[in-house]
Amino acid sequence: MSREHLLSISDLGREGIEGVMQLADSFKEVARRPIPKVPTLRGRTVATLFFEASTRTRLSFETAARRLSADVMTFVASSSSLEKGESLRDTVETIDAMGIDAMVVRHRSAGVPSQVTGWTSAAVVNAGDGQHEHPTQALLDCYTIREALSEKMGRELSTDFSGLRIGIVGDICFSRVARSDVLAFSLLGADVTLIAPRTLLPPSLEGWPATATADLDGVLDDLDVVYLLRIQAERAGQVLLPELDEYHSRFGLTRERAARLRKETLVMHPGPMIRGVEIAPEAADLPGSLVTRQVRNGVLVRSAVLLRLLSGTAAGGVDASEEPGA
Amino acid sequence: MSREHLLSISDLGREGIEGVMQLADSFKEVARRPIPKVPTLRGRTVATLFFEASTRTRLSFETAARRLSADVMTFVASSSSLEKGESLRDTVETIDAMGIDAMVVRHRSAGVPSQVTGWTSAAVVNAGDGQHEHPTQALLDCYTIREALSEKMGRELSTDFSGLRIGIVGDICFSRVARSDVLAFSLLGADVTLIAPRTLLPPSLEGWPATATADLDGVLDDLDVVYLLRIQAERAGQVLLPELDEYHSRFGLTRERAARLRKETLVMHPGPMIRGVEIAPEAADLPGSLVTRQVRNGVLVRSAVLLRLLSGTAAGGVDASEEPGA
Amino acid sequence: MSREHLLSISDLGREGIEGVMQLADSFKEVARRPIPKVPTLRGRTVATLFFEASTRTRLSFETAARRLSADVMTFVASSSSLEKGESLRDTVETIDAMGIDAMVVRHRSAGVPSQVTGWTSAAVVNAGDGQHEHPTQALLDCYTIREALSEKMGRELSTDFSGLRIGIVGDICFSRVARSDVLAFSLLGADVTLIAPRTLLPPSLEGWPATATADLDGVLDDLDVVYLLRIQAERAGQVLLPELDEYHSRFGLTRERAARLRKETLVMHPGPMIRGVEIAPEAADLPGSLVTRQVRNGVLVRSAVLLRLLSGTAAGGVDASEEPGA
Numbered sequence: 001m002s003r004e005h006l007l008s009i010s011d012l013g014r015e016g017i018e019g020v021m022q023l024a025d026s027f028k029e030v031a032r033r034p035i036p037k038v039p040t041l042r043g044r045t046v047a048t049l050f051f052e053a054s055t056r057t058r059l060s061f062e063t064a065a066r067r068l069s070a071d072v073m074t075f076v077a078s079s080s081s082l083e084k085g086e087s088l089r090d091t092v093e094t095i096d097a098m099g100i101d102a103m104v105v106r107h108r109s110a111g112v113p114s115q116v117t118g119w120t121s122a123a124v125v126n127a128g129d130g131q132h133e134h135p136t137q138a139l140l141d142c143y144t145i146r147e148a149l150s151e152k153m154g155r156e157l158s159t160d161f162s163g164l165r166i167g168i169v170g171d172i173c174f175s176r177v178a179r180s181d182v183l184a185f186s187l188l189g190a191d192v193t194l195i196a197p198r199t200l201l202p203p204s205l206e207g208w209p210a211t212a213t214a215d216l217d218g219v220l221d222d223l224d225v226v227y228l229l230r231i232q233a234e235r236a237g238q239v240l241l242p243e244l245d246e247y248h249s250r251f252g253l254t255r256e257r258a259a260r261l262r263k264e265t266l267v268m269h270p271g272p273m274i275r276g277v278e279i280a281p282e283a284a285d286l287p288g289s290l291v292t293r294q295v296r297n298g299v300l301v302r303s304a305v306l307l308r309l310l311s312g313t314a315a316g317g318v319d320a321s322e323e324p325g326a
Numbered sequence: 327m328s329r330e331h332l333l334s335i336s337d338l339g340r341e342g343i344e345g346v347m348q349l350a351d352s353f354k355e356v357a358r359r360p361i362p363k364v365p366t367l368r369g370r371t372v373a374t375l376f377f378e379a380s381t382r383t384r385l386s387f388e389t390a391a392r393r394l395s396a397d398v399m400t401f402v403a404s405s406s407s408l409e410k411g412e413s414l415r416d417t418v419e420t421i422d423a424m425g426i427d428a429m430v431v432r433h434r435s436a437g438v439p440s441q442v443t444g445w446t447s448a449a450v451v452n453a454g455d456g457q458h459e460h461p462t463q464a465l466l467d468c469y470t471i472r473e474a475l476s477e478k479m480g481r482e483l484s485t486d487f488s489g490l491r492i493g494i495v496g497d498i499c500f501s502r503v504a505r506s507d508v509l510a511f512s513l514l515g516a517d518v519t520l521i522a523p524r525t526l527l528p529p530s531l532e533g534w535p536a537t538a539t540a541d542l543d544g545v546l547d548d549l550d551v552v553y554l555l556r557i558q559a560e561r562a563g564q565v566l567l568p569e570l571d572e573y574h575s576r577f578g579l580t581r582e583r584a585a586r587l588r589k590e591t592l593v594m595h596p597g598p599m600i601r602g603v604e605i606a607p608e609a610a611d612l613p614g615s616l617v618t619r620q621v622r623n624g625v626l627v628r629s630a631v632l633l634r635l636l637s638g639t640a641a642g643g644v645d646a647s648e649e650p651g652a
Numbered sequence: 653m654s655r656e657h658l659l660s661i662s663d664l665g666r667e668g669i670e671g672v673m674q675l676a677d678s679f680k681e682v683a684r685r686p687i688p689k690v691p692t693l694r695g696r697t698v699a700t701l702f703f704e705a706s707t708r709t710r711l712s713f714e715t716a717a718r719r720l721s722a723d724v725m726t727f728v729a730s731s732s733s734l735e736k737g738e739s740l741r742d743t744v745e746t747i748d749a750m751g752i753d754a755m756v757v758r759h760r761s762a763g764v765p766s767q768v769t770g771w772t773s774a775a776v777v778n779a780g781d782g783q784h785e786h787p788t789q790a791l792l793d794c795y796t797i798r799e800a801l802s803e804k805m806g807r808e809l810s811t812d813f814s815g816l817r818i819g820i821v822g823d824i825c826f827s828r829v830a831r832s833d834v835l836a837f838s839l840l841g842a843d844v845t846l847i848a849p850r851t852l853l854p855p856s857l858e859g860w861p862a863t864a865t866a867d868l869d870g871v872l873d874d875l876d877v878v879y880l881l882r883i884q885a886e887r888a889g890q891v892l893l894p895e896l897d898e899y900h901s902r903f904g905l906t907r908e909r910a911a912r913l914r915k916e917t918l919v920m921h922p923g924p925m926i927r928g929v930e931i932a933p934e935a936a937d938l939p940g941s942l943v944t945r946q947v948r949n950g951v952l953v954r955s956a957v958l959l960r961l962l963s964g965t966a967a968g969g970v971d972a973s974e975e976p977g978a
Contacts (some may be wrong), residue, residue, distance in 0.1 A: 031425060033369075034369065035368055035369030036369055036425065037369050042687055043685075043686065043687030043688055043689050045715075055401060055402065056420055059399060059401070059421070059424060060424060062399075063371075063399065063424050063425065066397055071718055073711060073714075073715065075707060075711065076707065085924070085926040085929075086923070086924030086925065086926065087925075087927060090923070090924060090925055090927075090936070090943075091924075093943075093944050093947075094708055094923060094924075094944070094947050095711070096944070097944040097945070097947035097948040098711060098712060098715050098947060098948070098950075098951055099683060099688065099715065099948065099951060271412070271416070271420060272411070272412030272416060272417075272420075273412065273413075273416055274411045274412065275413060275416075277411075284416075291416075291419075292419050292420070292422070292423040293423070295419075295420050295423035295424060296423040296424070296425065298424075299424055299425060357751060359695075360695065361694055361695030362695055362751065363695050381727060381728065382746055385725060385727065385747070385750060386750060388725075389697075389725065389750050389751065392723055597738070597742070597746060598737070598738030598742060598743075598746075599738060599739075599742055600737040600738065601739060601742075603737075610742075617742075617745075618745050618746070618748070618749040619749070621745075621746050621749035621750060622749040622750070622751065624750075625750055625751060
């Protein structure tokens with residue numbers, strides 16, 4: 001992680017990822033308090049600038065900010081001056097000028113969060129930019145795997161994923177989640193397999209430290225983690241719709257495939273899940289499914305990221321004191 | 327009231343209603359303080375999940391939550407993952423996983439808040455489900471009548487409505503307000519008359535402890551409370567529109583009918599009022615009109631409901647101490 | 653400023669403007685604190701009622717309210733009961749009944765904020781009403797000029813603008829900003845020139861203490877402040893669109909005109925700027941451009957206005973103590 005921004009997993013390195021994990025651990029304890037807050041960022045303002053709708057991710061960041069007692073400023077693109085023709089840069093500079101400390105940015109174009117760093121003195125967090133990256137998703141995924149492995153194997157919490165076999169299934173090509181996850185998982189030592197029809201794989205695997213296959217059934221039994229992605233039917237349009245059934249039977253976690261999984265295999269999905277397409281309705285509720293745990297950990301990890309960026313120190317922990325007046 | 331949720335007036339019973347009324351009384355005192363807040367729910371989070379637009383009710387709940395120092399998480403359905411095909415259940419489980427204590431749910435389908443209780447560990451409050459119920463509306467209506475009777479008659483505050491004649495006028499059949507009100511008013515001993523054209527009455531009065539008539543003028547002079555409902559023209563579509571004038575003359579509180587009311591007759595409406603349809607423009611501002619008082623009391627009653635659900639005790643009162651730092 | 657509302661610059665007078673400026677100065681110091689807040693309005697609620705979309709102005713007011721530790725209630729017109737046919741008056745009375753202290757109102761019709769004062773006991777701030785006024789914009793513009801003059805000239809902060817030549821360029825006729833600015837600037841002693849094609853000037857200059865011309869190049873060299881307005885292309889519709897190029901060449905701050913400006917000439921714009929129409933892309937980033945400073949000062953000035961209205965005293969300063977628990 002650069003000192004000031006979180007744009008890509010590649011900024012972080014293995015040590016950076018581990019630092020976020022440990023800071024997130026301290027928020028786990030905070031979440032169990034009667035008043036699940038620390039006063040650390042009291043009076044600081046975190047702005048969410050979502051130029052692409054995403055209630056789920058936005059609420060996660062805003063909840064993470066409130067756990068640190070920060071104020072939240074929500075910018076909704078659809079009702080904004082952008083519709084009157086204002087440039088993205090002027091919008092960002094306007095929000096910046098109101099006095100904010102962090103800017104959480106989602107945009108349909110790759111690279112926008114990086115551009116934004118030139119227009120604000122606030123710390124910038126990439127909350128998803130086009131088909132590029134979504135680094136906090138990868139961090140919460142790492143955190144969730146680390147936690148589940150510790151619980152299942154009864155071993156210490158560890159970010160050493162050596163020997164772990166992770167399969168990412170689905171719309172790899174258009175997915176910023178896939179890119180950030182592959183980078184993070186491989187940094188931590190995991191073996192990553194991309195599983196998708198050729199049309200949904202990247203044209204080249206250069207820069208993707210992973211192998212690829214179109215044969216889910218051929219690799220399924222070897223996987224420790226099955227990570228499913230959403231088919232973005234709303235982007236593909238009706239062209240893809242007649243094929244959704246076929247997709248489900250070839251690449252979905254059908255009921256049959258779910259039954260084949262070993263008890264300790266982990267099933268993950270970044271949400272929103274479309275049951276019946278990438279996952280059978282019943283499979284989403286398997287005991288091995290970590291989907292809601294991913295959401296819960298998302299708040300912890302994003303609190304850790306915001307704290308780290310705004311306190312400007314990788315060593316900083318959570319202030320031990322509770323909220324005043326508790 | 328069940329210990330954990332408020333889905334229907336029938337969960338409550340007379341004693342439950344009385345408990346809420348008394349708790350709401352203590353918030354009346356809080357509202358007069360220079361800082362109208364108590365720290366009771368500091369650090370707890372109340373999420374509003376409105377799958378059907380309603381600024382009025384949502385803001386009332388959110389204001390009620392803030393008076394208890396709770397944090398508010400606002401979920402707006404239209405910009406959410408539901409549009410991408412996520413199931414209602416997955417949406418609820420996602421919000422739940424972020425760590426919330428109460429979920430206030432409005433949905434166009436009857437029974438959704440009840441289903442939601444199976445998907446979250448939070449307390450669920452029904453804020454209106456289809457044509458089924460809207461229990462906090464009924465509670466604030468009871469509270470407003472109890473208050474007005476005490477002031478007008480110079481008697482003690484009492485939830486004994488024996489002998490009180492209440493007429494509910496209008497779109498009974500499609501109204502969740504009517505159903506909750508009839509249940510609550512009759513539990514407290516009132517005589518309830520439903521006044522509507524046959525097409526807007528329920529097909530059968532089974533389960534409705536009330537009598538019905540289409541003759542407003544025949545019963546108007548006997549009523550202590552005239553409770554008007556909104557004609558939901560946006561649901562009925564253009565079919566009903568040519569008849570709005572006729573509706574007004576037969577079932578509206580016209581200027582002539584308003585003039586006939588006794589001085590102490592109470593006029594109520596859950597809002598939004600459509601002046602010129604169910605009520606004459608002037609009639610809405612009668613001295614007997616309790617409409618804005620209903621809104622004010624809505625905040626008190628909803629604070630009481632949230633406190634009761636989240637403190638888990640029917641006996642709990644408002645913490646006497648003011649906000650720290652006041 | 654009347655004791656209770658801020659509807660028009662003409663309510664204020666020169667002394668009123670100066671009072672706001674001085675109060676805003678004290679918020680400048682607050683903004684530099686580690687926790688940039690004062691507890692003065694803790695527990696009070698500021699409601700923003702925007703019947704016309706404006707993220708920029710709404711967020712500025714909400715940020716200003718939070719710096720005073722007030723709670724914020726956001727009313728978004730589009731999802732409201734107004735769509736069901738509720739009257740504006742009933743909407744306002746409903747918000748009022750929930751218990752608020754100030755109402756910040758924007759509406760497409762002139763005079764609405766003034767009407768609103770009759771329907772609420774809260775202090776009302778006009779945040780833009782049709783083509784009438786936008787007084788806080790004028791106040792922040794005065795504050796920004798006062799600050800820039802002091803810095804550039806090395807003189808004391810002063811609201812005496814005698815001898816200052818200000819040109820307001822563009823869509824004067826339809827602009828509430830222009831009207832409020834002309835009133836404020838001339839109250840402080842400045843000479844104001846309106847520069848626009850005849851079709852965008854008011855039909856008569858009665859009530860506009862300013863002179864008018866269509867010859868930008870004839871006056872440009874004499875101006876100390878060039879204040880550009882947005883061409884409201886979304887209102888004018890396609891009729892104007894073919895003329896935007898011509899508008900830019902005759903009335904825009906082109907690159908050539910920008911090069912002619914003296915070093916100390918101030919360039920201002922209320923935002924959102926449409927680069928390429930009223931201003932050349934490069935010109936918006938001139939050293940003399942005060943655009944982002946206008947946004948920053950907007951928060952200070954609006955904090956001052958809210959404090960003044962809600963503390964009910966023109967003499968009141970910012971409470972010196974920091975946020976409790978800081």
